[in-house]
Amino acid sequence: MAEFRMPSLGADMEEGILVEWKVKTGDHVKRGDIIAEVETQKGIIEIEVFEDGVVEQILVQPGEKVPVGTALAIIRAEGEEERPETAEAKKTTPSTEEKKAAPEKPKPQPAIKREKRIRISPLARRFAAELAIDLSKVDGTGPDGAINRADVERAAAQAKKPEKHVPEQPPEKKERAAGFHEGIRKAIAAAMARSNREIPHYYLETRIDMSRALKGLEAENRKRSVKERILPAVLLIKAVALALGDVPALNGYWIDGVHRPQEAIHIGFAISLRQGGLVTPAIHHADLKSLDELMEALRDLIIRTRAGRLRSSEMTDSTITITNLGDIGVETVYGVIYPPQVALTGFGRITEQPWVENGMIGIRPVLTATLAGDHRATDGHTGARFLDAINKHLQDWEKL
Amino acid sequence: MNTQDREITYREAVREAIREAMQKDERVFLMGEDVGRYGGCFAVSKDMLDEFGQERIRDTPLSESAFVGAGIGAALGGMLPVVEIMTVNFSLLALDQIVNNAAKYLHMSGGLFNVPVVIRMATGGGKQLAAQHSHSLEGWYAHIPGIKVLTPATIEDARGMLWTALMDPDPVLIFENNTLYNMKGHLPANPVPVDIDHAIVRRPGTDITVITYGVGLFKALDAAEKLSEDDIETEVIDLRTLRPLDDETFLASVAKTHRVLIVDEGWRSGGISAEISARIMERSFYDLDAPTERLCGVEVPMPYAGHLEQAALPQTEDIISIVKRMVKSNG
Numbered sequence: 001m002a003e004f005r006m007p008s009l010g011a012d013m014e015e016g017i018l019v020e021w022k023v024k025t026g027d028h029v030k031r032g033d034i035i036a037e038v039e040t041q042k043g044i045i046e047i048e049v050f051e052d053g054v055v056e057q058i059l060v061q062p063g064e065k066v067p068v069g070t071a072l073a074i075i076r077a078e079g080e081e082e083r084p085e086t087a088e089a090k091k092t093t094p095s096t097e098e099k100k101a102a103p104e105k106p107k108p109q110p111a112i113k114r115e116k117r118i119r120i121s122p123l124a125r126r127f128a129a130e131l132a133i134d135l136s137k138v139d140g141t142g143p144d145g146a147i148n149r150a151d152v153e154r155a156a157a158q159a160k161k162p163e164k165h166v167p168e169q170p171p172e173k174k175e176r177a178a179g180f181h182e183g184i185r186k187a188i189a190a191a192m193a194r195s196n197r198e199i200p201h202y203y204l205e206t207r208i209d210m211s212r213a214l215k216g217l218e219a220e221n222r223k224r225s226v227k228e229r230i231l232p233a234v235l236l237i238k239a240v241a242l243a244l245g246d247v248p249a250l251n252g253y254w255i256d257g258v259h260r261p262q263e264a265i266h267i268g269f270a271i272s273l274r275q276g277g278l279v280t281p282a283i284h285h286a287d288l289k290s291l292d293e294l295m296e297a298l299r300d301l302i303i304r305t306r307a308g309r310l311r312s313s314e315m316t317d318s319t320i321t322i323t324n325l326g327d328i329g330v331e332t333v334y335g336v337i338y339p340p341q342v343a344l345t346g347f348g349r350i351t352e353q354p355w356v357e358n359g360m361i362g363i364r365p366v367l368t369a370t371l372a373g374d375h376r377a378t379d380g381h382t383g384a385r386f387l388d389a390i391n392k393h394l395q396d397w398e399k400l
Numbered sequence: 401m402n403t404q405d406r407e408i409t410y411r412e413a414v415r416e417a418i419r420e421a422m423q424k425d426e427r428v429f430l431m432g433e434d435v436g437r438y439g440g441c442f443a444v445s446k447d448m449l450d451e452f453g454q455e456r457i458r459d460t461p462l463s464e465s466a467f468v469g470a471g472i473g474a475a476l477g478g479m480l481p482v483v484e485i486m487t488v489n490f491s492l493l494a495l496d497q498i499v500n501n502a503a504k505y506l507h508m509s510g511g512l513f514n515v516p517v518v519i520r521m522a523t524g525g526g527k528q529l530a531a532q533h534s535h536s537l538e539g540w541y542a543h544i545p546g547i548k549v550l551t552p553a554t555i556e557d558a559r560g561m562l563w564t565a566l567m568d569p570d571p572v573l574i575f576e577n578n579t580l581y582n583m584k585g586h587l588p589a590n591p592v593p594v595d596i597d598h599a600i601v602r603r604p605g606t607d608i609t610v611i612t613y614g615v616g617l618f619k620a621l622d623a624a625e626k627l628s629e630d631d632i633e634t635e636v637i638d639l640r641t642l643r644p645l646d647d648e649t650f651l652a653s654v655a656k657t658h659r660v661l662i663v664d665e666g667w668r669s670g671g672i673s674a675e676i677s678a679r680i681m682e683r684s685f686y687d688l689d690a691p692t693e694r695l696c697g698v699e700v701p702m703p704y705a706g707h708l709e710q711a712a713l714p715q716t717e718d719i720i721s722i723v724k725r726m727v728k729s730n731g
Contacts, residue, residue, distance in 0.1 A: 148690065
């Protein structure tokens with residue numbers, strides 16, 4: 001028997017509002033399933049469950065605001081006995097909800113779902129992705145029911161309409177949307193103020209010759225379709241992940257006066273939001289992922305971040321943060337550490353610069369990498385080894 | 401040089417182009433079967449023997465391999481020959497000269513010798529000349545690296561492409577559709593040479609792109625005109641050159657209309673339409689809202705009987721019905 005609790009979705013979160021249950025009593029859940037949505041200052045976050053089992057009891061109803069740590073539901077492990085009183089209660093007063101739930105077939109596995117291929121034109125598929133249309137709900141008018149662009153556009157137009165008319169839409173949702181930006185700003189303000197107040201930062205900077213890495217990447221990308229191409233940012237993520245393996249002291253937290261390096265490397269990648277503000281969701285086990293997997297993870301994360309559909313573990317697990325402002329044209333970025341992490345590494349734009357090597361001057365694509373370190377946890381020497389390790393991994397990019 | 405806007409036939413446009421080239425540059429000469437005394441089997445070189453004499457208007461034996469080879473040799477020797485082959489069907493006898501010599505000489509000589517020969521020939525069906533005189537094989541030539549393949553459809557292109565082709569240092573094949581020789585059209589005053597490496601949008605549209613060349617252009621334009629009465633706006637692209645293909649022009653059109661029909665008199669299997677379709681798939685897949693379709697000649701030896709011959713060739717009505725189906729079934 002396990003309690004499913006209101007998680008802490010950030011260093012400064014004290015309470016959260018349970019917005020929606022994705023499961024009901026009696027549902028089977030698996031570790032990693034998203035079973036609830038919680039509203040925090042950072043927006044609505046999907047919450048994963050950490051045990052396999054059956055939802056035995058729901059303790060907090062949608063709309064309730066509860067402190068971090070409050071039990072939200074009871075999950076009974078598979079094979080564990082039903083609690084007698086619950087079993088009893090079920091028999092005597094089965095709720096209508098449970099009646100409905102009982103005969104329901106087990107939910108189809110996502111893998112099976114994916115196999116059902118939708119007949120759709122490539123253009124329509126592209127449009128649907130851009131407009132975030134659920135293709136399973138679009139009627140195709142093309143040959144053999146194929147979905148074409150016009151069908152998607154029609155579906156998009158219909159999807160817009162109901163929002164205006166449906167009365168059961170809780171009014172708070174609108175407020176939430178309006179307050180979203182403000183919430184994010186507040187969260188950033190709290191975290192950054194705390195960081196600046198508590199963390200004695202030290203800063204290091206190094207210039208990295210990117211010619212080998214970029215040339216290699218370019219050659220690799222030439223073999224790929226546009227969709228499969230790898231962005232330079234992915235090389236940087238992987239290089240940081242591997243460098244953390246070399247210098248583990250920078251990967252982890254400073255909590256209650258104790259430095260706690262972490263074994264798993266979860267890299268928080270700063271993603272700016274269109275409406276302002278930023279979120280730094282985690283790419284889990286970045287050191288173990290291939291470049292392709294990292295690219296896929298990054299793409300997925302950016303889409304979900306901007307759509308406001310992040311998972312709880314992604315909000316809390318980061319062990320270090322990367323901020324990459326290169327695409328905006330900045331050459332060097334000195335970051336502010338996101339507590340309780342102990343380091344933040346920043347990358348600027350890759351620019352062509354004069355570069356001296358072996359007494360010869362040449363023009364190379366050069367990247368400025370910086371490290372903001374928590375001086376309570378580590379010293380400049382550690383940071384210097386870390387930046388050096390990033391450089392080495394980028395020179396040896398084939399092994400990334 | 402004519403300083404007036406005129407209406408002339410396609411045949412006259414080709415003749416003027418040859419005459420002008422011969423007047424401009426004494427290295428230019430014409431040779432082929434019946435080009436001199438008979439005036440050309442499609443009367444393109446009528447009266448030119450009198451004007452330029454036997455040295456420059458040369459009747460040849462009925463031996464395509466020999467006179468095409470002679471043209472290649474003359475080009476290697478510094479001349480600018482225009483070789484006429486009666487129809488593309490007979491060019492098969494000269495295929496070895498064209499493919500193994502003309503197209504490869506620059507390569508085989510280590511870049512020393514260009515072959516600036518121009519080989520003209522009639523192509524296409526529709527004149528009841530039966531199975532051995534009526535096919536459209538220009539798509540085959542588009543397969544061969546080392547040559548350029550031109551298919552002038554308009555009066556202006558028939559008039560303007562020859563000089564550009566002669567000035568090209570490499571072999572150029574010009575395919576004149578035999579049903580176009582009598583076509584009348586407008587030629588602007590002071591005609592000038594035209595480029596030979598671009599396709600062109602002959603009619604802009606938004607709903608579908610029809611890609612074609614040669615006589616197909618006029619069938620496509622007729623169809624587009626009728627389709628617009630049903631509010632279907634067809635974009636018509638004249639390829640003009642089959643090798644090298646101007647991908648950018650038709651891909652830009654695909655990005656605009658999202659649907660493509662390729663119209664080509666040649667046989668469908670392994671034809672130029674297949675190549676165009678493949679390029680669209682490779683580079684414009686995500687722009688497509690419907691499968692690319694082809695309307696080609698029926699895969700039979702061309703029938704002699706007029707009604708059967710017409711049935712074997714792509715027609716305006718076929719274009720209209722396919723376009724309607726493609727546009728309607730796709731919203």
